[in-house]
C-alpha cells in the first residue's frame with residue numbers, strides 16, 4: 001500500500017478473523033480472561049491496551065510514515081505523556097504561538113513539577129537553536145502556528161536539536177499527515193489532537209503521537225498506562241472511522257479555505273488575512289472595532305461559533321476570549337495575537353455558501 005487514501009482506508013482495518021466482519025468490532029471491555037495467572041493473549045486491562053487502540057495506531061503510523069504510534073484520551077493527554085518523558089530540572093524550548101491548552105499545560109502544570117520553559121518566535125527556526133541550554137531536553141514546535149498560522153522550518157529546527165540529542169516534537173494537528181510529515185523532516189515525534197482533522201466529525205476527543213523509536217513509544221505507552229490517559233475503545237473506533245476520509249476531506253477543506261482567502265483579500269473591510277497556503281484554517285482581522293468583530297462572528301449562519309476545528313462543518317472562533325483565553329493578555333500582545341483576530345475553520349460545505357455567509361455578515365456590520 002503506497003497511496004495516502006489507500007492506507008487511510010485499509011491500514012489497521014483488516015476484516016475481523018472470527019466472523020469476517022469487514023469493519024472491526026468495538027472491543028468494549030475493561031479486562032481480559034487469562035489462561036493462567038499473568039498468562040494473557042497480549043491484553044490484560046484496557047487502561048494499558050485494547051485492540052481498538054492498536055488498529056488506530058497502525059493506521060496513524062502508516063499515514064505519518066512512522067514505525068510506532070500511541071493513542072491517548074486527548075491531544076493534551078498526548079502532550080502530558082511527552083512531558084512525562086522529562087524530569088524536574090529539564091528545560092523545554094517551545095514556539096510562542098501555541099495552542100492555549102498546551103501553553104497552560106506547560107506553565108500551570110509543568111512548571112509546578114520543576115520543568116522550565118522558554119517561548120520563542122517559531123517563525124524563525126534559528127530562534128530555537130539560540131535558546132538551547134545544557135538542561136534543554138525538548139523542543140516543541142507547533143506549525144502552522146495557532147492562531148496566527150506562521151510556518152516553522154521543521155528541518156532546520158531538528159538539525160540543530162539532533163546535534164545536541166534534544167528530542168523534537170511537532171504538533172501536526174493543523175497540517176495533518178496529508179500536508180506535512182514531521183518524521184520525514186527529522187522530528188522525533190509527531191503529535192496530534194485527533195479531535196480535529198483526523199477524527200474529522202466533531203464527535204470524539206482524542207490524541208496521538210507517532211515516532212520511529214520503539215523505546216520512545218514504550219516510554220509514552222508507559223505514561224498512558226501509569227497516568228491513566230488512555231482513550232476509550234469506542235472513541236478509537238470512531239476516530240478510525242473518521243480517518244478513512246482524511247485525504248478527501250483535506251482537499252475540500254483546502255479548496256474552501258482558498259476560496260474564502262481570495263474573497264477576504266478583495267473585501268474592503270478586511271485588514272489582514274493569515275493563511276499558510278495550504279490546509280483549511282484561516283485567521284483574519286477586519287477594519288472593525290473589537291465589539292463589531294464579535295458581532296460579526298455571532299451573526300454568521302453557516303459558520304458555527306464554537307471552539308475546536310477540523311470537522312466537516314465550518315466553525316469560527318474569537319481566539320482572545322475562547323481558545324487562547326488562558327494565555328495572559330500581555331503574553332497575547334507580545335505574540336501579536338490581537339483582540340480583533342477571528343479564526344475560521346473551513347468545513348467541507350460548498351465554497352460559495354461560506355463566502356456568501358461571511359460576505360453578508362460583513363455587509364450587516366457598519367463602519368467602525
Ligand SMILES: *Cc1c(COP(=O)(O)O)cnc(C)c1O
Nearest residue numbers: 074075076099171173193195206
Ligand atoms: C486542540 C488542540 C490540542 C489539544 O487537543 P485536545 O484533543 O483538545 O486535548 C493541541 N494542539 C492543537 C494544535 C490543537 O488544536
